Amino acid sequence: PTIGDTLARFCVEQSCDAIPAPIREKARLHLLDSAGVALASASFEFAARAFAGFSRLGTGDYPVISMPGRLVLRDAICMNGMLVHGIEFDDTSILGRIHPSAFCVPAALGAGVFTRASGRVMLTAYILGVECAIRIGAAARGGFSPAGFNATGVVGGFGAVMTAGKLLGLDGARLASAQGIVYSMAAGNREFVAADAWTKRLDPGWAAAAGVTAASLAGADYVGPRSAYEGRYGLYRVYLEHEVTAQDLALVTEGLGEQWHFAALALKAVPSCYFNHPLINATIAIVERYDLAPSAIRSIRVYVPRAAIDTICEPKSAKLAPTYLAAALFSAYYNVASAAIRRRLTLDELRPEALVDPEVQALASKVTYAVDAETSFPRHYSGAVEIVTKDGRTYMDREDVNKGSAERPMSQSEIGAKFMANATRTLSPERAQALMQALLRIDEVDDVGSLRLAAGD
Incomplete structure (x- = not known):
């Protein structure tokens, strides 16, 4: 057969x-x-x-x-x-x-x-x-x-x-x-x-x-x-x-x-391409843990699987400052900058007025990417974020197992919410x-x- x-x-x-x-x-x-x-x-x-x-x-x-x-x-x-x-x-x-x-x-x-x-x-x-x-x-x-x-x-x-x-x-x-x-x-x-x-x-x-x-x-x-x-x-x-x-x-x-x-x-x-999820979560973890104000951030570097680059990072000219929902969902720059400033990523952060927020766009321009040598992809959607502050401090966080996966499932109450x-x-x-x-x-x-x-x- x-x-x-x-x-x-x-x-x-x-x-x-x-x-x-x-x-x-x-x-x-x-x-x-x-x-x-x-x-x-x-x-x-x-x-x-x-x-x-x-x-x-x-x-x-x-x-x-x-x-x-x-x-x-x-x-x-x-x-x-x-x-x-x-x-x-x-x-x-x-x-x-x-x-x-x-x-x-x-x-x-x-x-x-x-x-x-x-x-x-x-x-x-x-x-x-x-x-x-x-x-x-x-x-x-x-x-x-x-x-x-x-x-x-x-x-x-x-x-x-x-x-x-x-x-x-x-x-x-x-x-x-x-x-x-x-x-x-x-x-x-x-x-x-x-x-x-x-x-x-x-x-x-x-x-x-x-x-x-x-x-x-x-x-x-x-x-x-x-x-x-x-x-x-x-x-x-x-x-x-x-x-x-x-x-x-x-x-x-x-x-x-x-x-x-x-x-x-x-x-x-969260509502975004899955490659963005570990970056969003790691960013929020850093800014909340160290209470970082957006004005204190000099640069952000995200570490992604090689397979993610052509989806959420390149071409940078099209991804850096998205003006439509469809593009924002596939922009590492927007998702990370928005998460760093607002400390969340919900559908409200994907509304047209949110996409053109000058503060978010300014921080997005400070985001760069590199290939993650420690990625667990394709077993999981994984990634890391490194934030450098203007006074020289460096903070890093990573997520190796994505929320919602079999290893980290959402509960029925979370799904209901x-x-x-x-x-x-x-x-x-x-x-x-x-x-x-x-x-x-x-x-x-x-x-x-x-x-x-x-x-x-």
Whole structure:
């Protein structure tokens, strides 16, 4: 059997009860977290512009999280993916180098509403899609980014098609074919890192819509290649600059149903690219420990993994003084300077007026970077910060294991607090609390279409 055949059989045969209880519980929390991030995203300019753009093509019957109208199914799915990923606050797989909930949650919600699925069935499909996506990403060993691709966009369609295929009731042969179909839609590039572009958040939305489309086509017996991964023109030969080995390919199917990579999926405690997290935390630790005023700082040097440089440090001309949210999320200079002055990094520090604060921009110009010789990446997102004061003192702090990882997990109360802080940016506290309880008890929901996600619900 091909890799696609094996993944398809796994998804078709897997039941909710066969998934370990800790994985199901973790999935509920990640579903909650994704919904909260999407609700917060809806308060930013990009969301209104994206919704307006989709609405120009027509309206429909399917809900968009926290938006006042409804769209046709695939546009609603795409928009929801853009919202989940829109503020870099969604979960991350360091193994797969992807943001899997950003495409599997909208695919699960969209296909779930379409099929009137129960919450239990939707949760199962979501878990399976995420698990497959992490494995598909892992086999690339971080190779999509150096080749210029956004791994979340390229891998996302495959995870979404597994989720959608499970909800649409595809058999093994059709689900194997669906993976070949979605391969024709695999897309996403990294040009966003070089400009104030908004395109990165589109990639998982497009992937989610592609996955549902491919699953529906396969359900109608439209035929796709069943060798999408290992074929002569398969994913790993076309999208990577290095040759994949048999051992790499084995990562996709090894231990399926026994080893759950979902368990290591990391949540974010601050809204920023994960490479920035240790820098933000180390900066706050230093300025609080020594009570450093911004005026006392002569210079700041950040130490980052080599893989982070082209994401958060270069090109410096584009990263030094970001004027849009999308660019600020990927600027080590802005994140560190803002954290040093404000001693926090929340969504409020990403508002347009915060980005152009002269004090922050002045301090950002004093930030330089170097390769971190002690990095624990790619096991963890790690980094260090060195601050030199005007009177010659030097202070250093580092974070080797990122908050939200399996080794330093966020507690359920922390996840709940994050959800409420995000959700109440667009919902009343009462409605946010009710939605949180519904998502935490998603197994008891008879029809996921009953979830009150849209603004008019």
